[in-house]
Amino acid sequence: MRLRHKPWAKEYLDSHPEYVLTAPPSGHWKEVFQNDHPxxxxxxxxxxxxxxxxxxxxxxxxxxxxxxxESVLVTGVERLVENPSDNIRFILGDVADVLQYFQYREVDRLFINFTDPWPKKRHEKRRLTYQSFLTLYEKVLRPEGEIHMKTDNQGLFEYSLESMSQYGMKLKNISLDLHTSKLASENVMTEYEEKFAAKGQPIFRLEAAFAN
Ligand code: SAM
Incomplete structure (x- = not known):
């Protein structure tokens, strides 16, 4: 992703603690949202x-x-400030630290959308479907929880199918062209997906669950 540096982003994010959590309340999300929704x-x-x-x-x-x-997240927070939702929050942080953000089996679903493919073999460990990330996801997801992944990148998709099946995960609703599949009517497009769809590129999608 091309990053435009926004020197004011940190201050803006800090001024919106109602949306951006710098100290995520692992185990206390019900209090943040004032409900026990998934x-x-x-x-x-x-x-x-x-x-x-x-x-x-x-x-x-x-x-x-x-x-x-920060410079990326700030756009999401600006959008929320203009058009509020009370059921959304952001964490400015690294996915590698997800165990600090959520308690064991606290999460119901995890989306991985158009994540960086890191095509070079020596960068494999940075892919968000590398087995060390799957280990983290397994800890925070409920036993019946699911991972839903979308990507435009065939290499990353093939890698993820392999990584997840080698991990022993159960895979379903796999699509090699989401927008022409029966899953299209329910699909909500991401920012990157809109760009790829406009170019006519196929979108790959899968659902996966840990075999608990
Ligand atoms: N999911 C969005 C979409 O589909 O439009 C954004 C896709 S963009 C290609 C990938 C985003 O993931 C980037 O903003 C990048 O900074 C973020 N990212 C990549 N690795 C991350 C990590 N380890 N922790 C947190 N964010 C990460």
Whole structure:
């Protein structure tokens, strides 16, 4: 992703603690949202457009986006300030630290959307579907919880299918062209997905669960 440095981003994020949690309340999300609705998280949320649309489509679900770059996340927070949702929060942080953000088996669903493919073999450990990340996801997801992944990148998709099946995960609803599949009517497009769809590129999608 191309990053435009925004020197004011940190101050802006700090001024919106109602949306951006710098000290995520692991185990206390019910108090944050003032309800016990399911928790759906997006790792590498970017500008948060997907979560914004999801939070309005599913008001009975609580959504949390994790993004490591202030200059990217700031756009998502600006959008929320203009058009508020009370069932969405962001964490400015690294997915590698997810165990600090959520308690064991606290999360109901985890979205991995258009994550960086890191195509070089020597960068394999950075892919968000590398087995060390799956180990983290397994800890925070409820036993019946699911991972939903979308990507435009065939290499990353093939890698993720392999990584997840080698981990012993159960895979379902796999699509090699989401927008022409029966799953399209329910699909909510992410920011990156809109760009790829406009170019006519196929979108790969899968659902996965740990075999508990
Ligand atoms: N999910 C969005 C979408 O589909 O439009 C954004 C996709 S963008 C290609 C990937 C985002 O993931 C970037 O904003 C990047 O900073 C973030 N990201 C990548 N690795 C991350 C990590 N380990 N922790 C937090 N964010 C991460």
């Amino acid at each position: 928790l759906y998280i997006e790792v590498g949320t970017g500008k948060g457009k997907f979560l914004d649309k999801m939070s309005k489509k599913y008001p009975e679900v609580n959504f949390i986006g994790i993004e490591k770059y």
